[in-house]
Amino acid sequence: MNPDGKAMKTDQPRKNPLVMFIHKLGSPPWFYSFTGKFVPWLWAVFIVLTVWGLYLGLFKAPPDYLQGESYRIMYIHVPAAWMSMMIYALMACMGFIALIWRIRTVEIMAMNSAPIGAAFTLIALATGSLWGRPTWGAYWVWDARLTSELVLLFLYLGVIGLYKAMDEPRRAARAASLLALVGLVNLPIIHYSVKWWNTLHQGSSVSLTGSKIDASMLWPLLIMAVAMKFYYAANLITRSRVTLLEQDLRKGWTRKLTS
Amino acid sequence: MNHAPFIWASYAISTIVLLWIAVAPLISKRAALKNIRTFNLARERKT
Numbered sequence: 229m230n231p232d233g234k235a236m237k238t239d240q241p242r243k244n245p246l247v248m249f250i251h252k253l254g255s256p257p258w259f260y261s262f263t264g265k266f267v268p269w270l271w272a273v274f275i276v277l278t279v280w281g282l283y284l285g286l287f288k289a290p291p292d293y294l295q296g297e298s299y300r301i302m303y304i305h306v307p308a309a310w311m312s313m314m315i316y317a318l319m320a321c322m323g324f325i326a327l328i329w330r331i332r333t334v335e336i337m338a339m340n341s342a343p344i345g346a347a348f349t350l351i352a353l354a355t356g357s358l359w360g361r362p363t364w365g366a367y368w369v370w371d372a373r374l375t376s377e378l379v380l381l382f383l384y385l386g387v388i389g390l391y392k393a394m395d396e397p398r399r400a401a402r403a404a405s406l407l408a409l410v411g412l413v414n415l416p417i418i419h420y421s422v423k424w425w426n427t428l429h430q431g432s433s434v435s436l437t438g439s440k441i442d443a444s445m446l447w448p449l450l451i452m453a454v455a456m457k458f459y460y461a462a463n464l465i466t467r468s469r470v471t472l473l474e475q476d477l478r479k480g481w482t483r484k485l486t487s
Numbered sequence: 488m489n490h491a492p493f494i495w496a497s498y499a500i501s502t503i504v505l506l507w508i509a510v511a512p513l514i515s516k517r518a519a520l521k522n523i524r525t526f527n528l529a530r531e532r533k534t
Contacts (some may be wrong), residue, residue, distance in 0.1 A: 286494075298490040301497045308501065347508040355497040362490050381528065467512045473519040477526055486524045 254331045256472045257465075257481035263465045270462035277455035285448030290444075299445075301359040306434075307453040309352040312380060313344035313415055315460060319387070320412045323405025333468065338408065340467035341392050344460055346384035363440040364428055372421035373429035374424060376414060397475060423486035 252258050268351045285303035292299040322338035325331060356374065357367045368374065387404045394400035422431045434449070441449070476482050 282498075296490055298493060300494050304497055304501045343511075344508060347504050350506050351501045354500050358497045358500075362488050362493055428532070459509075463509055466509075466516075469511045470516045470519055473516065473523065475517070477511045477523055482523050483527055486520060486527060 252325055253335055256333060256476055259333045260469050260472055260481070263469060267462055267465050270465070271457050274455050274458035275461055277451055277458065281448045281451035281455055285452065289445045289448055295363060298359060300360045301355050303448055303452050304410045305352060305355040305359055306347045306357065306449060307456040309377070310453055311456045311460060312345055312349040312352050312377070313418060315341050315348060316380060316383070316408070316411070317415060319345060323408040326405050327402055332398065333472070335398065335405070336471045337464060339401050340464055340471060342384050342387045342391070342404075344463050346381060346388065348456070349377065349381040349384060353381065369428050371428045372425040374426050376418040376421050379414055380418060384415060386411070409443050420440065
């Protein structure tokens with residue numbers, strides 16, 4: 229307001245709240261304190277959804293008419309397989325942002341996604357193998373879906389290895405982000421492998437347009453899929469906050485945390 | 488064929504992996520906070 233009580237005109241453009249929020253997220257002290265408020269809630273929602281999903285899936289859902297009880301592995305195998313692909317796509321997106329805009333918190337989040345994604349890929353492969361034995365009669369077959377998922381695990385390990393191999397974390401994150409972007413080509417291969425080749429692995433039973441599974445079996449699966457997303461968010465934020473502490477050891481904002 | 492061992496093994500492996508991935512950063516956080524405190528103490532002694 230000017231002395232006459234009239235609003236003053238400024239030449240500065242109005243800042244978009246979303247852009248302002250993204251700018252704030254780029255600040256390590258702000259990121260650390262802001263995200264710290266959400267972490268316990270994310271873990272709590274994950275635990276509640278997991279207990280609910282597993283109760284419905286393991287104790288309430290009826291046995292499958294063909295596979296019997298073994299199909300119950302689906303409630304961990306399918307969400308883990310979905311997460312392995314979703315996390316890779318997100319990691320590559322964050323890697324792209326890190327390469328173009330050089331936002332350190334995004335670099336850290338991209339690199340911290342890799343171990344979580346690798347864990348989900350490992351779970352998908354291990355549980356798939358345990359499901360394969362009673363269903364196909366073999367723990368492992370060099371099927372297109374299984375092989376491309378194994379390649380995904382190697383890609384995750386490559387990203388983790390490349391990031392750890394360099395002393396300068398920002399340079400390492402950019403190199404690993406580039407590798408993550410190249411590896412994106414594997415995602416459509418995993419998804420369409422059951423259509424492009426004759427595979428032992430079954431095709432998709434659940435898609436965005438509908439499902440071939442009965443509702444009593446589908447709901448626990450969807451609940452578990454949502455629970456895993458909360459696990460990823462909680463774990464990613466926890467890891468990113470720790471990485472910020474490790475990297476900013478000598479900065480003023482970390483000193484205030486311990487004083 | 489009894490399917491129970493395959494089902495429980497799947498959930499046991501998943502629980503171990505997910506627990507380890509969740510606990511590892513908490514261990515790192517304790518170490519990082521300890522390092523920050525040590526660094527601060529060393530700096531205070533210097534000044």
